[in-house]
Amino acid sequence: MRATASDRGRGLRWTVRLRMTLLYGGLFLVSGVALLGITYLLVATADGPKFVISRQRAPGDLPLPALDREALEAWGRAHAAEDRARRLSELLNRSAVALALMSTVSVALGWVMAGRVLRPVRTMADKARRISERNLHERLAVTGPDDELKDLGDTFDGLLARLDSAFDAQKRFVANASHELRTPLTFQRAMIEVTLGDPDADAATLRELCERLLTAGEEQERLIEALLTLSSSQRGPEHREPTDLAGPAGDVLLASPPDALPVEAVLRPAPVTGDPRLLERLVGNLVDNARRHNRPGGWIRLTTGVRDGRSELRVVNSGPVVNAADIDRLFQPFQRLHPRTAGPPGHGLGLSIVAAIAAAHDADVEADPGPRGGLDVRVRFP
Structure with a gap:
């Protein structure tokens, strides 16, 4: 069977450690080449030694041959240029060897350092894989x-x-x-x-x-x-549209049965954006919860309006004393203050539905026990 290009590519895994090592080594190599080039240009463009012939001497009284001064200076310049070229070549060769050695060392150090840096990541990956x-x-x-x-x-x-x-x-x-x-x-x-x-x-x-x-x-x-x-x-709501909390609240009051505990309502404009059907269910569950957990001859107050720049729905009712530590539990599914046989009928889902609808509309639910019993629930919309 002939191996394809994709099969051959699977042999080398481009891990983060390998990429970091190659990045470190590549940056060092590029920086070294740039530094070597700058050094070479500075040395190559620097002024070379100057040859100046001030006088001619010979030992004893030997006669000196007549020398062409210009020819001698030309020979000196040629010799200096040849010496400079030789020195530049040696500089380039030695620097290249040093750069190659240091690049190898930098790659090795980069591999070690990348491993040390990524060691916590490997540890986290191993632990997360077991969870x-x-x-x-x-x-x-x-x-x-x-x-x-x-x-x-x-x-x-x-x-x-x-x-x-x-x-x-x-x-x-x-x-x-x-x-x-x-x-x-x-x-x-x-x-x-x-x-x-x-x-x-x-x-x-x-x-x-x-x-x-x-x-x-x-x-x-x-x-x-x-x-x-x-x-x-x-x-969450399937669609959102501008609405007024006073509308769903009024619909809930109109749909109340004649023999139900009456509600004192003060409905002021409270504009929100949301699903009117879910908002009506939210109001209905709060009112129904206030009626279920009330006392004979009790009362319920329902208000809508704007407070501190936020639309607010508030339902306050009389009823049995509620422990402040139990309020958060009331907004969980199937939670009741009293056992099934001792309390009013219900499934313990009313306030959990209120909390879910409020969360879907980015609203905050606040609840406090009444000073003489009952509950004070406020739903504040953005």
């Missing part, structure tokens, strides 16, 4: 001077920390979602088995079973719809 979704808790933990390589390692460790947190959140979400979906299914199966095991079950009993199954199915439908809304909110 997977099963050991995201491990870190590169780069040591050494506070330079660019340590900054790269710290940045990668920060990325691993965020990925680890995201994977843990995903695992908890899947486990909680599975539990939320499995519980009504188990309840429905138990009702069916009890009814089928009753030999005296009549039409009224079967009708009651069907009604209870229908109610459980509607509850599952609401849960699935909430999960889909959470997923679509995390992906």
